[in-house]
Amino acid sequence: MNSEHAVTFIVMFTAPVSASERPGVTQNKRFLLGLLLWYVALSLWTAYKPADRQFWMLSSILPGLLVLLLVGTYRCLPLSPISYVLITGFLTLHTVGVHYTYAQVPAGAWFEQAVPLGRNQYDRVVHFCFGFLLTYPIQELFRLTIPLRGWLLYYLPVMTVLGLSGLWEIIESWVAQAVHPELGITYLGSQGDAWDAQKDMAAAMYGALLCMVLLFLWRKQRSAASRPLARLES
């Protein structure tokens, strides 16, 4: 093996393939490290004196796994920076909710005082954001791994988000039944609403639908805007 081959070999295994072909990779990497740093700093803040230690532990398992998965798959399956921003945005909202326990987040309590809706709406907002912020990264994952076309490209991400929401509600109910009931209720954040699970899933679905509709309109407008240029070029 000559030195040139050795260099290519090393580059293949150290740099993400698609990213190394683009200029500005270092800035990208720095930006992503910044996002990671932000999330870690935020997590440390919430780890220091959370409102409920057990709730904090239970709710931090899945986000922790997700971050590890994203860091681990960065080499072989890098997502776009915008996807990482959206995921970080969602994790930030979740982490804040976990710190205060969802039913007592100050922002939600403040909103409740301004617009009396009968309950702290912060968890509903985060369920909505689960759909709204994570549908685009999921679509990107599909575009990178499945040759999807047409309406399926918009339908499958919504379906996946709804499926994950359902799975989340199932896990929540298990935890609520396993852990002692009074914590179960704060963990669920159902706040005494019998239809809470359905409303949460619906919120995620609306978020996902909104994201897909906006994306569809944006792409349509962009392709319409690029068409006259193409005509000029030809």
Place this chain on the structure above:
Amino acid sequence: MVKKTTLLYGLLAWYGLLWTALAIAPRDRQDWLLENLLALAAVATLVVTYRRFQFSTPSYLLITAFLSLHAVGAHYTYAEVPLGFWLQHGFGLSRNPFDRVVHFAYGLFLAYPLREILVRLAGVKGFWSYYLPLSGMLAQSGFFEIVEAIVAQIVSPELGAAYLGTQGDEWDAQKDMLAAGFGALLCMMAAIVAPTQSQKTASFSRHVGRGVESKRLN
């Protein structure tokens, strides 16, 4: 070997007969109507789209099996199906489990047809072709629970309770979704273990389709 079209006519006739028999004197006409709206829409969609998208024979069998179970549930209202009472006494359960069984059957029987749609229409392969049907069945279950909740809140509460079949269980929605998810998981595990004829024909027809396309291009 019976011809596929003959078998499909047979399935349609079976469902038509069963449906008519169960439509004669349902326990609760309004509940029966609510339950059957989606089922009829599904059958109509299958018949209308038959020319454009044909499922494999096992898929049609599975779909018919599920629709038959649902027709029985709709006739008696789910909470009062005799078979369910029999199961309840046999296993010493606190409630009629028929609706839970049908939720399980929903995942078990319909994950495979969904996989067929995804594989053939979207070209989904490998890991995704097993995960997405599972996720899809969970999503549809969740969607169904949302619709149920909306219907229950609109329709008068007492019928709502019967329609829901929650039978006083606060975790009913989660258990129903879990049943469907578990059914779908079993179905996908079966699909992993035993790659069936339809999969082979699916990939075969894809290859043939590609051949035709390339010929046209040439």
